[in-house]
Amino acid sequence: MLKDKISILKPIQVLLLLFLVFAGLYFAREFLIPLSFGGILATLILPLSRRLENKGVHKGLAPVLCLLALLLVAGGIFALLIWQVSDLAQNVSEMQQQVTKLLERVQNFLSTAIGISKEKQKEVIEQQQQGAGSGQVSGMVSGFMGFLVNFVLVIVYTYLFVYFRHRLKRFILMLVPDEELAKAEKAISQSAKVSYQYLSGLSMMIVMLWVLYGIGFSVAGLKSAVFFAILCGILEIIPFVGNLTGTGIAVLMAVSQGEGSGLVLGVVATYFVVQFVQSYILEPLVVGAEVNINPLFTIIVLVLGETLWGVAGMILAIPLLGMTKIVFDNVESMKPYAYLIGSDSKPGKKNSFSEKMKKLFKRG
Incomplete structure (x- = not known):
């Protein structure tokens, strides 16, 4: 009887611990999300910061230079997006006409096939617009201010993680028994390495996706093809969901252009071709198997990350789980x-195809 109670007690303790951990992650998300982004970005700029320090740059100045370079790259991408949006705005009136025609077709379908009159449809839309518009301005202002605060916090955390990396490492090693020091140092080194390799590989893949999507959308005839190519590439930081979202927006743009089904089919064909190239060439060649997570737990951690931390959780889920696995x-x-x-x-380990591609590039 006592053994049965003990055997039941242990799983209950584990479930209770998991519940407390997930509850803590949820309620402390406003503190943990910027901290996690800062830690992940610190692993990205750490190799460059080390190189600058080895060349004689002051320890406090090297992370600043790395962060400035990172911000310049991000600013350049943002400026390119703004430029493309301004170019897209020139076709707004034409797009509105096409969208109006499309909405009229949808209204006619609902009226004839389902029996919902146009007056009833307008009434429902007006009620939703009134309910959504009441707190829209205040919500946008508070959201923007929250974004600015978190952005500054991420930059500060990133700098401090790089600057105090030796102290943080020594602190962790002080908590570990002497006989486990070698394993602890190995875990710390591999965790930072796997995060850096994942982020740097993902960045290279996004740039390649920009080129592929840009070529495909341009050939298909999509207006502002560069904007949608950049958008689809950036959304790739959210696995599985991001590329579908970006392509869905591009398909909506193709529909709003009103140039027939050929353009829509071209955008969809571009998506499938790029996904094939990404899955069988870019990911094995550029990203590789550094984040060694099976598909089941990849999906589980994405859903769990979105549940706990929203979109930020989906972005952070894969590198954080990869580092957890190293530990x-x-x-x-x-x-x-x-x-x-x-x-x-x-x-x-890379597959034979990627090894051949690397050898081919080296020869070139």
Whole structure:
């Protein structure tokens, strides 16, 4: 009887612990999201900061220069998007006419097929617009101010993580028993490395996707093809969901142009071709298997990240889970969980196709 109680008590304790962890992540999200972004970005700029320090740049100045370079790149992308939006605005009147015609067709369909009169449809739309417009301005202002505060916090956290990296590392090692120091150092090094490789590989892949989407959308005849190419590439930071969202917006733009089904089919065909190239060429060649997570837990952590932290959770989910797996790999009692999360492919191993492509580039 006592053994049965003990065997039941342990799973209950585990479930209670998980509940407390997830509740803490949810209620502390306003503090943890900027902190997590700062830590992830710190691993991205750390190699460049080390190079600058080795060349004689002051330890406090090197992260500042790296952050300025990162902000310049982000600012350049944002400026390009603004330029493309201004170009897109020139076709707004034509788009509005096409959208109006499309809405009229939808209203006629609802009226004839379902029996909802146009007057009833207008009444429902007006009620929704009144309910949504009441707090829209205040919501936009508060959201923008919150974004600015979080943006500044991320920059500050990133700088401080890089500047105090040695102190943070020593603090972690001080908590570890002497016989586990080698494993702890290995886990810290691999965690930073896997995050850097994932982010740098993802950045390279996004640039390549810009080119592929830009060519495909231009050939299809989509207006402001560069804007939608950049949008689809940037949304790739949200796995699975991002590329579908970006392509969906591009399809809506194609429909609003009113040039027939050929343009829509061209945009959809571009999506499938780019997805094929991304899945079988770009990801094995550029990103690789550094984040060694199986598809089941990739989807689970994305859904869980969105539930706890929203869109930010979906962006952070994959690198954070990859770093967690590295820690599990180096803790004996947690190795079964690392095996459960991981995939059969080994980190650092590329398939034969990607190896051939790399050799081909090196020869060139």
